[in-house]
Amino acid sequence: MARGRLWFCIMFLAAAATLLPARVPEGQSAPGVSRPELIVAAAADLVLALREIAPAFEKEHQAKVTLMFGSSGQLAQQILHGAPVDVFFAANESFVQDLRERGAVQPNSVVPYAQGQIVLATQRGRPALSALRDLTRDDVKRVAIANPAHAPYGMAAREALVSAGVWNQVQPKLVYGENIRQVLQFLQTGNVDAAILAVSLAQVPEIQLTRIDSGLYRPIVQAAAVTTRSQHPDLARAFIRFVDGPQGRPIMKRYGFLLPGES
Amino acid sequence: MDFFPIILSLRVASLSSVLAGLFGIGLAWLLTHRRFPGRTLLESVVILPLILPPTVVGFYLLVLLGHSGPFGKALEAAGLEVIFTWRAAVIAATGASLPLVVKAVQAAFESIDPRLESAARTLRPAASVLFTVTLPLAWRGILAGLILAFARGMGEFGITLMLAGSIPDRTQTLPLAIYDAVQSNDLTQANALALVTIGIITALLLILSRLPRVRL
Amino acid sequence: MLEIDFEYRLNGFTLTPALTAERGVTALYGPSGAGKSLTLLCLVGLRRPERGWIRLNGRTLFDAEAGTHMAPHLRRMALVFQEYALFPHMTVARNLAYGLRGIGRADVRDRLDAMLRLLRLEAFGDRYPGELSGGQRQRVALGRGLIVQPELLLLDEPFSALDQMERERLRGEVLELLQGFGGSTILVTHNLQEAYLMAGQIAVIDGGRILQSGPRDEVLQRPRDRRVAEHVGATNIFGGSVTRDDSGSSVIAWHGEQLAFAGTLPPTGSGVEFCIRPEHVRLVWPERMAERANVLHGQITAEVERGTDYLLWFRADGPAARAGEIVINCSEHLHYLMKIQVGKRLWISLPPDKLHVLIPVSAEGTAAEVAETRRQMGANITLSPSSRRQL
Numbered sequence: 001m002a003r004g005r006l007w008f009c010i011m012f013l014a015a016a017a018t019l020l021p022a023r024v025p026e027g028q029s030a031p032g033v034s035r036p037e038l039i040v041a042a043a044a045d046l047v048l049a050l051r052e053i054a055p056a057f058e059k060e061h062q063a064k065v066t067l068m069f070g071s072s073g074q075l076a077q078q079i080l081h082g083a084p085v086d087v088f089f090a091a092n093e094s095f096v097q098d099l100r101e102r103g104a105v106q107p108n109s110v111v112p113y114a115q116g117q118i119v120l121a122t123q124r125g126r127p128a129l130s131a132l133r134d135l136t137r138d139d140v141k142r143v144a145i146a147n148p149a150h151a152p153y154g155m156a157a158r159e160a161l162v163s164a165g166v167w168n169q170v171q172p173k174l175v176y177g178e179n180i181r182q183v184l185q186f187l188q189t190g191n192v193d194a195a196i197l198a199v200s201l202a203q204v205p206e207i208q209l210t211r212i213d214s215g216l217y218r219p220i221v222q223a224a225a226v227t228t229r230s231q232h233p234d235l236a237r238a239f240i241r242f243v244d245g246p247q248g249r250p251i252m253k254r255y256g257f258l259l260p261g262e263s
Numbered sequence: 264m265d266f267f268p269i270i271l272s273l274r275v276a277s278l279s280s281v282l283a284g285l286f287g288i289g290l291a292w293l294l295t296h297r298r299f300p301g302r303t304l305l306e307s308v309v310i311l312p313l314i315l316p317p318t319v320v321g322f323y324l325l326v327l328l329g330h331s332g333p334f335g336k337a338l339e340a341a342g343l344e345v346i347f348t349w350r351a352a353v354i355a356a357t358g359a360s361l362p363l364v365v366k367a368v369q370a371a372f373e374s375i376d377p378r379l380e381s382a383a384r385t386l387r388p389a390a391s392v393l394f395t396v397t398l399p400l401a402w403r404g405i406l407a408g409l410i411l412a413f414a415r416g417m418g419e420f421g422i423t424l425m426l427a428g429s430i431p432d433r434t435q436t437l438p439l440a441i442y443d444a445v446q447s448n449d450l451t452q453a454n455a456l457a458l459v460t461i462g463i464i465t466a467l468l469l470i471l472s473r474l475p476r477v478r479l
Numbered sequence: 480m481l482e483i484d485f486e487y488r489l490n491g492f493t494l495t496p497a498l499t500a501e502r503g504v505t506a507l508y509g510p511s512g513a514g515k516s517l518t519l520l521c522l523v524g525l526r527r528p529e530r531g532w533i534r535l536n537g538r539t540l541f542d543a544e545a546g547t548h549m550a551p552h553l554r555r556m557a558l559v560f561q562e563y564a565l566f567p568h569m570t571v572a573r574n575l576a577y578g579l580r581g582i583g584r585a586d587v588r589d590r591l592d593a594m595l596r597l598l599r600l601e602a603f604g605d606r607y608p609g610e611l612s613g614g615q616r617q618r619v620a621l622g623r624g625l626i627v628q629p630e631l632l633l634l635d636e637p638f639s640a641l642d643q644m645e646r647e648r649l650r651g652e653v654l655e656l657l658q659g660f661g662g663s664t665i666l667v668t669h670n671l672q673e674a675y676l677m678a679g680q681i682a683v684i685d686g687g688r689i690l691q692s693g694p695r696d697e698v699l700q701r702p703r704d705r706r707v708a709e710h711v712g713a714t715n716i717f718g719g720s721v722t723r724d725d726s727g728s729s730v731i732a733w734h735g736e737q738l739a740f741a742g743t744l745p746p747t748g749s750g751v752e753f754c755i756r757p758e759h760v761r762l763v764w765p766e767r768m769a770e771r772a773n774v775l776h777g778q779i780t781a782e783v784e785r786g787t788d789y790l791l792w793f794r795a796d797g798p799a800a801r802a803g804e805i806v807i808n809c810s811e812h813l814h815y816l817m818k819i820q821v822g823k824r825l826w827i828s829l830p831p832d833k834l835h836v837l838i839p840v841s842a843e844g845t846a847a848e849v850a851e852t853r854r855q856m857g858a859n860i861t862l863s864p865s866s867r868r869q870l
Contacts, residue, residue: 382623384525384552385578400567
C-alpha cells in the first residue's frame with residue numbers, strides 16, 4: 001500500500017518537473033540576437049509555394065517567419081478573436097474584405113497577390129481525364145473537392161461543374177475535404193479516383209493534371225493583408241511585397257498561380 | 264525530428280492533468296456529498312465537453328476568451344496573454360479532461376460506504392475526514408481519472424486548434440503537428456510523431472501496471 | 480444526560496423525536512423506517528433539524544432558534560456502526576487512534592495500549608480489519624468510539640451483521656465494556672430482546688415519533704397505548720367497558736365475562752382497551768381452577784413450536800369467542816406436562832395484576848401501521864391457520 005503511494009508521488013513529481021522552467025519556450029533562436037518574428041497565416045493552397053518563398057525572405061531580412069496553414073475561414077475567425085498573426089494570405093479576397101470591414105486588418109495593406117486556378121487531377125498511372133465531363137464516367141466512383149460551403153477552391157469547383165452541366169451527375173460522387181490540402185491528400189492516398197485541386201498544390205510527381213477552362217468559374221482572387229494587431233507592420237508589408245515582387249513571383253508562377261497584371 | 268511538439272504536449276498534458284485533477288476532485292466531491300439547487304445542471308455542464316464536437320467547444324471558448332469576449336477583455340487588461348499561447352492549449356486540454364476525471368472520481372466516491380465517513384466525522388473535522396478517509400479510499404478512481412486526463416491531454420486536437428491555433432514552435436502540440444505533417448504529405452514526420460505518442464502512453468501504462476493492485 | 484426535542488424533514492418523512500436519556504444504556508427501539516438511524520445522524524450533527532434543540536449534559540449542541548449547530552467532531556459523541564465501518568485502509572491501531580487529536584504521542588500510545596488490552600486485542604494492533612473476525616472487528620469499532628471518552632455513545636444496530644453465536648457473545652462483552660463507561664449510551668435496535676438485554680431504558684420509536692420512553696420494565700409491562708403495546712409484544716389487546724360487579728367493585732365487562740382488575744379503572748360506563756402479555760396468561764390445571772381469577776374455558780385452536788417454547792392460540796367458549804384468539808406463551812415443560820395439542824380443551828386465567836389498561840390511540844395510528852408492526856412482531860391476534868404454521 002505504501003509502495004503504491006510512493007510510486008504515485010514519484011510520477012506526480014516527474015510530471016511536475018516537466019513544468020520547469022515554468023514558461024514554455026517560444027521557440028526562440030540563439031540568445032542575444034533576437035530576430036524579429038513574423039507569423040504568417042496562409043490558406044492551405046499556399047503550403048508549397050510559401051515554404052519555398054519564406055526562407056529566401058528570412059535570409060534577406062534577417063527575420064524569422066513562422067508559417068501557419070489552415071482553411072481561410074478558420075484562420076479568419078481566429079484573427080478576429082485575436083490570434084497573434086501579422087500577415088494573412090487568404091484563398092479568397094472576400095475573407096480579407098470581411099476582416100477589413102471589421103477592422104482586423106489595415107485597410108491600405110490589402111493586396112491581391114495571385115489568382116488561383118483549379119485543375120482536374122488524377123493519380124499518375126491511372127487513366128487520365130481530359131475534361132470535367134469525364135467525371136461522369138462509371139469508372140470514376142469518387143471525386144474530391146474542397147468544401148464548397150466555405151472553401152474558395154471548393155466554391156470554384158462547384159461553379160465549374162455547374163457551368164459544365166455535370167453537377168447533378170457528379171454530385172453524388174463528391175467527397176468534401178475540409179481544405180484544399182486535405183483534398184490533395186485524399187487523392188494521393190488513392191481514396192478517391194479524381195479530384196479538383198488548386199493548381200499550386202498539384203505540382204507533385206504522383207499527380208497528373210488537366211487544366212479546367214477558367215471561363216467556367218469566377219476568378220479566385222487571392223488577397224493578403226497586414227493585421228491591425230501586428231507588432232511588425234513594416235516587416236509584414238515587406239513580406240507581402242516580397243511575395244508579390246521579383247523574388248516571389250517566379251516561384252508563385254511555377255506553382256501555377258496567375259499573377260496580378262498577367263493572365 | 265522536431266522535438267518541440269513532444270515537449271509541449273508533455274508539459275500541456277501534465278499541467279492539464281493536475282488542473283483537471285484538482286477541479287475534478289472538487290467537483291466530484293460537491294456532486295456526491297452535497298445537495299443543492301442546480302446540481303443536475305452542473306453535472307450536465309461538466310459533461311458537455313464530452314458530448315459537443317471539439318471545434319464547437321473550442322469556438323465558444325474562443326468567443327469567451329478572445330479579445331472581444333467578456334473574459335478576454337479582462338485578461339488583456341491584466342496583461343495576460345492566453346489565447347493562441349501554450350496557456351490556451353492547457354485550458355483546452357483541461358476542459359476536455361475534466362469530465363473524465365469527474366466521472367471517474369464520482370464513481371469512486373459513491374462506492375465508499377457513507378457510514379465510514381459518518382463515523383469519521385464524529386471523530387475529526389470534515390477537512391481531515393476528506394484527506395484521511397475519503398481520498399485514500401477513492402485513490403484508485405482518482406488515479407484512473409488522472410491517467411485518462413493525461414492521455415486525453417496528450418491527444419487533444421479540436422479545441423486546441425481553435426483556441427491556441429496550430430502555430431509551429433509556439434502552440435503546435437503533438438496531435439496538431441501530426442495533422443500538419445499528414446496534410447503536408449510529410450508522412451515520415453507524421454509516422455515518427457505518431458509512434459512517439461504511442462510510445463509515451465504505452466510507457467505510462469506499463470509503469471502504472473507495476474503499481475500494486477491497480478486495475479484500470 | 481441527553482435531552483432532545485427537534486424536527487427534521489426528509490422527502491416527506493417528518494422526524495420529531497423528544498426524549499430524555501439518563502446515564503446508562505437507552506435502547507431506541509422500533510421497526511425499519513421508524514427513523515432510528517436518522518435520529519442518530521441528527522444527534523451527531525450530520526443532519527441539521529429544522530426546529531428544536533439537542534442538549535448533552537447541559538451543553539447545547541443544537542438550537543434552531545439560537546442558530547447553534549455544533550460540528551460533529553466537537554460534540555463529544557462517538558458513532559458505532561456495524562463492523563464494516565472500520566477504515567479498511569488503516570491498521571487496527573490507527574483505526575482506534577483516529578479520534579485522538581490534540582494529545583501527545585506518549586498519551587496516545589498509553590491510551591491505545593490500554594484500549595487494546597481492554598478489547599483483548601493486544602496482538603492485533605498492526606493488523607488490518609480484513610484480517611479480523613466479525614466479532615473482533617466489532618470490538619475495534621466500539622473501541623474506536625470509547626477511546627475518545629465521549630459523553631454519549633451511539634450504537635447503530637451494531638450486532639445485526641453477526642451470526643447468532645457471535646451476537647450473543649458480543650452482547651455480553653459490550654455490556655462488560657460499557658460497565659467502565661461513564662457516559663450515556665443510545666443503542667439503536669429493532670430487536671426487542673436485545674433492547675431489553677442491553678438497556679435499562681427503552682424508547683419506542685415509530686413513524687418518526689417516540690411513542691413511549693421509560694425504564695424497560697415499565698415500557699414492556701405497562702405500554703401506554705395500543706401502538707406501543709403491539710411494538711413491545713403485548714399482543715393480546717381487547718376492548719371492553721367498565722362496570723360494577725355484584726360486590727360493587729369495578730370490573731371490566733368483556734363479552735359476557737367480568738374481569739377483575741388490579742388497579743384503578745376509568746369511571747363506570749367508559750369503554751376501555753386493555754392488554755395482557757402472552758407470557759402472563761396462565762394455563763390452569765383443572766383441579767386448581769377455583770383458586771384462580773378471571774378463568775376462561777376454551778380450546779387451543781393453533782400452536783407454533785418455537786424450539787424453546789410454544790405459542791398457543793386459545794379461543795374461549797361462549798360469547799367471549801367473539802373477541803378473537805388469546806395468544807399464550809407456554810414453556811416446553813408445561814406443554815409436555817399438560818399434553819397440549821391443537822383441539823385440547825382447557826382453562827386459562829388472566830391474572831388481574833397482569834392486565835394493563837391502554838390509553839386510547841388517536842387517529843394517527845392508522846390501520847396500515849398497525850398491521851405492519853403486527854407482522855414484524857411475529858404474533859398476531861388474527862392470524863389465519865396457514866400463516867401461523869409458517870412462524
